[in-house]
Amino acid sequence: MDLTFTEREQAFREELREWFARNDPGQEPESDEDLHFKWRRDFQARLAADGLAAVHWPPEYGGRGASVTESAIFFEELGRSGAPLPANVLGLLLAGPTIMLWGSDRQKERYLAPILSGEEIWCQGFSEPDAGSDLASLKTRAVKEGGEWVISGQKVWTSGAQYSKWCMLVARSDPSAPKHRGLTYFLMDMEQDGVQVRPLRQITGSPEFNELFIDGARVPAENVLGGEGNGWKVALTTLMNERAGLAFFLQVRLRQLLDRLIAQAAASGAIEQPLVAARLGELQMRAEILRLTAYRGLTATEKYGQPGPEGSLTKWMWSQTNQELTQFAVDLIGPEALAEGNPWAYELLRARGNSIEGGTTEVLKNIVAERVLGLPKSR
Amino acid sequence: MDFDLSDQQKEIKSVAHDLLTERSTFAKVRACAEERRYDEQLWRELVELGWTGIAVGEEHGGGGLGMVELAVLLEELGYACAAVPFLGSAVSAAALAAETIDAGGELLATLVSGERRAAVGLPSMAADGAGAGLAIVIDGGRALLMREPQVEEVATVDPTRSYARVSGGAQSALGAAARGRVLIALAAELVGVCQRALDMTLAYVKERRQFDVPVGSFQAVSHRCAEMFRFTESARSATYYAAWAADAAEEAIAEASALAAAAAIEAGREVTAGAIQMHGGIGFTWEADVHWLYKRAQLDCALLGPLKGHQVALGELAAQRLAAAR
Numbered sequence A: 001m002d003l004t005f006t007e008r009e010q011a012f013r014e015e016l017r018e019w020f021a022r023n024d025p026g027q028e029p030e031s032d033e034d035l036h037f038k039w040r041r042d043f044q045a046r047l048a049a050d051g052l053a054a055v056h057w058p059p060e061y062g063g064r065g066a067s068v069t070e071s072a073i074f075f076e077e078l079g080r081s082g083a084p085l086p087a088n089v090l091g092l093l094l095a096g097p098t099i100m101l102w103g104s105d106r107q108k109e110r111y112l113a114p115i116l117s118g119e120e121i122w123c124q125g126f127s128e129p130d131a132g133s134d135l136a137s138l139k140t141r142a143v144k145e146g147g148e149w150v151i152s153g154q155k156v157w158t159s160g161a162q163y164s165k166w167c168m169l170v171a172r173s174d175p176s177a178p179k180h181r182g183l184t185y186f187l188m189d190m191e192q193d194g195v196q197v198r199p200l201r202q203i204t205g206s207p208e209f210n211e212l213f214i215d216g217a218r219v220p221a222e223n224v225l226g227g228e229g230n231g232w233k234v235a236l237t238t239l240m241n242e243r244a245g246l247a248f249f250l251q252v253r254l255r256q257l258l259d260r261l262i263a264q265a266a267a268s269g270a271i272e273q274p275l276v277a278a279r280l281g282e283l284q285m286r287a288e289i290l291r292l293t294a295y296r297g298l299t300a301t302e303k304y305g306q307p308g309p310e311g312s313l314t315k316w317m318w319s320q321t322n323q324e325l326t327q328f329a330v331d332l333i334g335p336e337a338l339a340e341g342n343p344w345a346y347e348l349l350r351a352r353g354n355s356i357e358g359g360t361t362e363v364l365k366n367i368v369a370e371r372v373l374g375l376p377k378s379r
Numbered sequence B: 001m002d003f004d005l006s007d008q009q010k011e012i013k014s015v016a017h018d019l020l021t022e023r024s025t026f027a028k029v030r031a032c033a034e035e036r037r038y039d040e041q042l043w044r045e046l047v048e049l050g051w052t053g054i055a056v057g058e059e060h061g062g063g064g065l066g067m068v069e070l071a072v073l074l075e076e077l078g079y080a081c082a083a084v085p086f087l088g089s090a091v092s093a094a095a096l097a098a099e100t101i102d103a104g105g106e107l108l109a110t111l112v113s114g115e116r117r118a119a120v121g122l123p124s125m126a127a128d129g130a131g132a133g134l135a136i137v138i139d140g141g142r143a144l145l146m147r148e149p150q151v152e153e154v155a156t157v158d159p160t161r162s163y164a165r166v167s168g169g170a171q172s173a174l175g176a177a178a179r180g181r182v183l184i185a186l187a188a189e190l191v192g193v194c195q196r197a198l199d200m201t202l203a204y205v206k207e208r209r210q211f212d213v214p215v216g217s218f219q220a221v222s223h224r225c226a227e228m229f230r231f232t233e234s235a236r237s238a239t240y241y242a243a244w245a246a247d248a249a250e251e252a253i254a255e256a257s258a259l260a261a262a263a264a265i266e267a268g269r270e271v272t273a274g275a276i277q278m279h280g281g282i283g284f285t286w287e288a289d290v291h292w293l294y295k296r297a298q299l300d301c302a303l304l305g306p307l308k309g310h311q312v313a314l315g316e317l318a319a320q321r322l323a324a325a326r
């Protein structure tokens, strides 16, 4: 056991600090969602130009072949600098790794570079109105016609679809097969008549996610990822990356929020009150436990190729802590935290989605109980 | 960065686990508890194996290893809920080895050899009180060494161990190294207690059937088990980190040990209470063994001091760090 960073890791951290010091992202645009997205996209392009957009990707695809620990260091430094998270987060963390594992050489050649530069944004078309936690029951149909597939159905909660060129789409290609076997994973072009994106307002008031109405959309056969009928397995790769890969990313955002809150309590003198100090300390404890548990996962991934049993806990810990944190912010700051336009009001509302997106907490508990603890399938 | 036990540390853990599975069954723990005595034979064996001096330098007759190795042993002793006066002596030895007060090593030598027993905890309640010729207690923010203290045994709800009020004797102040080690040791024992409570609960809810199915298939039960796992792993993350910091990043020990203490208090209480609940009526009987774990956890948590106190310390330390970075 040695929690110090190696010389190489330390050098990488120094290099990043310098880079972030030299590359000021400028003022965060507050109210306009499109401007905000553009801000993040521009910043990603700068990262990409210096080979830093996806440090964990292998060099042949434009990454640095960074270890998972170095990748974590990247996110820590990004968080420390106050720079925005890259715009194409689903492309970088989900689509890219899935294509690297399952894609043909031609697919890797075609899709990876524009993900990195942010030229082509990706979204994840998994959930449907009748298929959420029970994702494998999804109904969107894919029918083969000559050299292409024709897709019809509806997707929902599709984050970032309004900015996306491509969609990771899972559809039912064989309705007669058992539910997990009849699925195929497609790389679908969003820029076509058969795909309508309709914004869905979240409880925050802003339309970060969308409905997709897909009516006779065309996908060439060469855009199947991982083979016909193999969609469930490919989708699991994406989901695994969502829960594990995102952990560090999210952990860092939580750290930023907590630091902001602690600094605010120190500045106002509220931290002198024992009840406030205790509550902030409790949040500090949860944030630290999350960070340390995520580190254990990094080591396990480096040593054994996958996170250990504790890896299934981080997304759950993160969502719970973020919800507690934003709720306490309201207590600490008082009612003005709930005034429209106050950033904490947005954080409070947005945090409710944390225990739903990327697998609900209830479903994560099922996964822990059944796959980690070996309990019988729940009822 | 490598946040995993080394092969040697894993080996120590698994040897300890196997030995205690054989020598410290619940039948033995129960026999000792009901007669309120230690398992002296097991205790001598542990001393002979060098466990007491594992975190003490070889020049003082110790094993020359560190707090991580001691934490791993304590975890297994907690798992077994073993009735031995190990905690007090071994932690006192580790604490003195990290301080300068016993540079000559006279106290260390007698602790390592088992000649002298020691109590650790609070002045009002220290673990391993019986026959203690030395005590290390946490008195607010500092640790205190008492040589030849007055020891007044107190029968507690945890009869698997002797507890006592300690006072008087020749007293000297110890530093953050000693204080941190006491907290980390108690946290490590709690991690083991939690793991045992979880393992017993999982085995039970897979077997026990109601409404024609194993009760573990009810989500109210399986989700509670998932929570117990989360608490246990949280305490483990914090405790291993703190033990490592004690050995390798001394400047972080105050914060790291507060983190370990807070995480272990929360886990110790939640997990052992969950274990009783998930066992139903049988869990409430003297016959079933889960209550030993609940009781040991209650005492360990009480000795660690109030959860809120550690959380306040964590909040203040974080604020200071932020202010310094500005």
Ligand SMILES: Cc1cc2nc3c(=O)[nH]c(=O)nc-3n(C[C@H](O)[C@H](O)[C@H](O)COP(=O)(O)OP(=O)(O)OC[C@H]3O[C@@H](n4cnc5c(N)ncnc54)[C@H](O)[C@@H]3O)c2cc1C
Residues within 6 Å of the ligand: A123, A124, A125, A126, A127, A129, A131, A132, A133, A134, A156, A157, A158, A159, A160, A209, A353, A354, A356, A357, A358, A359, A360, A361, A362, A363, A366, B219
């Ligand atoms: C902010 C946000 C962004 C999202 N972005 C995307 C995206 O980009 N792409 C995408 O495909 N999806 C996205 N989603 C969708 C998300 O993955 C689903 O909402 C989620 O999987 C839950 O599905 P559902 O909404 O149908 O809820 P349901 O599955 O209907 O769940 C309803 C309730 O029942 C509980 N429940 C369901 N099954 C079980 C069970 N077996 N045991 C115990 N309890 C159960 C759930 O926990 C929940 O509390 C997003 C969601 C949110 C909130």
